[in-house]
Amino acid sequence: MKVLVTGGCGYIGSATARWLRSKGVDVQVIDNLSEGHRQAWDGPLEILDLLDRDLLHTYLKGKSFDGVVHFAARCYVGESVEQPERYWRSNVVPVIHLTEALQGVPFVFSSTCATYGEPQAEYLQEDHPQFPVNPYGATKLAAERLLLDRSAAGHGTCGLLRYFNAAGAAPGGDFGEHHDPETHLIPLAIDAALGERPPMTIFGTDYPTPDGTCIRDYIHVDDLAAAHEKALDCLITGGDSGYWNLGTGNGFSVRQIMDAVGHAVGQPVPFKEGPRRVGDPAILVANSAKAKAELGWVPHYTDVNELVATAVAWHRAHPSGYAS
Ligand SMILES: NC(=O)c1ccc[n+]([C@@H]2O[C@H](COP(=O)([O-])OP(=O)(O)OC[C@H]3O[C@@H](n4cnc5c(N)ncnc54)[C@H](O)[C@@H]3O)[C@@H](O)[C@H]2O)c1
Known part of the structure; x- marks a missing residue:
C-alpha cells in the first residue's frame, strides 16, 4: 500500500508517517518545512509547497497512491484571528489542489474539535452543531465540506478526523x-x-x-496515528466516507x-x-x-x-x- 502524507515533517504527521511505515505502508511525505523539521521524518520526502498548484500537479503526475493523509495546515488559533486571509489560503487551497490531482483517491483529513465552536454538551458527539468561533476552525470546516462534496460527487471517499488536544x-x-x-x-x-x-x-x-x-481531552499522538491507519484501512477497503472524533x-x-x-x-x-x-x-x-x-x-x-x-x-x- 502506498500512501501520500502531507505535513509529514510536522508533529502529528511525522508520528503518523512512522506509524504507517511500521505497519508496512510505503509512505511518501510532502512538506515545505515551513513549520516542520527534516529530522522528524527519515523516509522519502518531497520538499514542496502545496500552495504551488503547478509544482504539486507536476510532481503528482503519473504517480499513484492508495490513499492520502493531509496534515499540512497552519494551526495557531490566535494567528488565524489576526490573519484570516492567510488561514483560508493555507488551510483550504491545498485541499483543492490535492483533490484536483488525486481524483478517486481516499482522503483522510486532519480536522479538529474547533469546528464545533462553543460546546452545547459536556461530551461532544459528531452530530454536535458546527459553528466555529475562530477562522482556524472555520477553514477546517470549509475543507471538511469540500471533501464531503467531493465524496458525494463520487470523486473519492474521505475520513474527517476531528482531533481534540494532541499531546x-x-x-x-x-x-x-x-x-x-x-x-x-x-x-x-x-x-x-x-x-x-x-x-x-x-x-x-x-x-x-x-x-x-x-x-x-488530551489524546496521545500515537493514538492519533493509529486512528489514521484505521481510517485509511476503512476507506481503502471500500468503506464509506465518515467523520470521527478522536479523544480519550x-x-x-x-x-x-x-x-x-x-x-x-x-x-x-x-x-x-x-x-x-x-x-x-x-x-x-x-x-x-x-x-x-x-x-x-x-x-x-x-x-x-x-x-x-x-x-x-x-x-x-x-x-x-x-x-x-
Ligand atoms: N496539534 C493539535 O493539537 C491539533 C489538534 C487538532 C487538529 N490538528 C491538525 O493536525 C494537523 C497537524 O498538526 P501539527 O500540530 O502536527 O502541526 P505542525 O505545524 O507540526 O505540522 C504541519 C506541517 O505541515 C507543513 N505545511 C504547512 N503548510 C504547508 C504547505 N503549504 N505545503 C507543504 N507543507 C506544509 C509544515 O511545515 C508542518 O510540517 C493540522 O492540520 C492541524 O490543524 C492539530
Whole structure:
C-alpha cells in the first residue's frame, strides 16, 4: 500500500508517517518545512509547497497512491484571528489542489474539535452543531465540506478526523512536539517546571469546573496515528466516507495537567493566574464512541501521567526539540 502524507515533517504527521511505515505502508511525505523539521521524518520526502498548484500537479503526475493523509495546515488559533486571509489560503487551497490531482483517491483529513465552536454538551458527539468561533476552525470546516462534496460527487471517499488536544511523544523519547511558537499546555508546563521559560499563566481560574480551570481531552499522538491507519484501512477497503472524533473521553483541567507535569519532572510548575482568554470554552471533551464502533479504534494512553511522561522523556532527550 502506498500512501501520500502531507505535513509529514510536522508533529502529528511525522508520528503518523512512522506509524504507517511500521505497519508496512510505503509512505511518501510532502512538506515545505515551513513549520516542520527534516529530522522528524527519515523516509522519502518531497520538499514542496502545496500552495504551488503547478509544482504539486507536476510532481503528482503519473504517480499513484492508495490513499492520502493531509496534515499540512497552519494551526495557531490566535494567528488565524489576526490573519484570516492567510488561514483560508493555507488551510483550504491545498485541499483543492490535492483533490484536483488525486481524483478517486481516499482522503483522510486532519480536522479538529474547533469546528464545533462553543460546546452545547459536556461530551461532544459528531452530530454536535458546527459553528466555529475562530477562522482556524472555520477553514477546517470549509475543507471538511469540500471533501464531503467531493465524496458525494463520487470523486473519492474521505475520513474527517476531528482531533481534540494532541499531546505526548514517541515512547522512546526520539520524536516529539516542537512548535515555534509553542502554544500547547504540556510542553509549556515542562519548560516552566525546568526553569526554561518564565512561570506559566493560567488563563482563567473562575470557570464552572471543579478547580476553576479549563478542562480538555488530551489524546496521545500515537493514538492519533493509529486512528489514521484505521481510517485509511476503512476507506481503502471500500468503506464509506465518515467523520470521527478522536479523544480519550477523559477531561483534565489545566491544574491537573500542571500537577502531572510537576510530578513527572520532579519539581512543581511555577505559574501565575491571569484572566480568561476570549473563545476558550470551559470544557471540551470528546465522545469517541463512533470511532471505536466504526473504525475499531481504541486509544491506548488513557492514563494522563503516562502520556505526560512521554512528553517529558522527549524533552529531557531533546531540550531544544529537533534543534538539539
Ligand atoms: N496539534 C493539535 O493539537 C491539533 C489538534 C487538532 C487538529 N490538528 C491538525 O493536525 C494537523 C497537524 O498538526 P501539527 O500540530 O502536527 O502541526 P505542525 O505545524 O507540526 O505540522 C504541519 C506541517 O505541515 C507543513 N505545511 C504547512 N503548510 C504547508 C504547505 N503549504 N505545503 C507543504 N507543507 C506544509 C509544515 O511545515 C508542518 O510540517 C493540522 O492540520 C492541524 O490543524 C492539530
